[in-house]
Amino acid sequence: xxxxxxxxxxxxxxxxxxxxxxxxxxxxxxxxxxxxxxxxxxxxxxxxxxxxxxxxxxxxxxxxxxxxxxxxxxxxxxxxxxxxxxxxxxxxxxxxxxxxxxxxxxxxxxxxxxxxxxxxxxxxxxxxxxxxxxxxxxxxxxxxxxxxxxxxx
Numbered sequence: 001x002x003x004x005x006x007x008x009x010x011x012x013x014x015x016x017x018x019x020x021x022x023x024x025x026x027x028x029x030x031x032x033x034x035x036x037x038x039x040x041x042x043x044x045x046x047x048x049x050x051x052x053x054x055x056x057x058x059x060x061x062x063x064x065x066x067x068x069x070x071x072x073x074x075x076x077x078x079x080x081x082x083x084x085x086x087x088x089x090x091x092x093x094x095x096x097x098x099x100x101x102x103x104x105x106x107x108x109x110x111x112x113x114x115x116x117x118x119x120x121x122x123x124x125x126x127x128x129x130x131x132x133x134x135x136x137x138x139x140x141x142x143x144x145x146x147x148x149x150x151x152x153x
Contacts, residue, residue, distance in 0.1 A: 012036040020067035030063035077106040
């Protein structure tokens with residue numbers, strides 16, 4: 001049985017403010033760019049640096065969250081799958097664009113801390129394309145008495 005995996009994870013800074021749009025069917029879609037940096041030493045020992053630019057697309061509730069919380073320069077973690085679209089431009093030339101379709105997004109800095117500041121990762125809000133399932137617990141009856149043996153610790 002042949003298996004395949006299409007997963008992309010990037011940590012970087014937003015290159016532009018997110019752009020939120022609505023499809024003709026009313027679904028939210030948000031696009032933004034993330035830049036990642038790579039440094040290494042060349043054969044002569046000189047430090048080299050390269051930047052990669054990634055196009056990110058989020059859909060639905062995640063798109064709305066991205067447009068609300070992300071701003072140019074903020075550090076973020078994005079996880080999703082790679083997708084390449086193609087179309088014919090007005091000039092008749094066929095064009096291609098590879099994007100990361102986001103499933104998850106985690107803010108890695110606090111608002112106003114600026115680019116390059118990681119902040120407190122343990123408190124970083126995380127957002128997912130999955131709709132959380134809400135399970136309601138029955139309301140406690142104020143007349144019920146709590147017994148010491150019912151406390152689980």
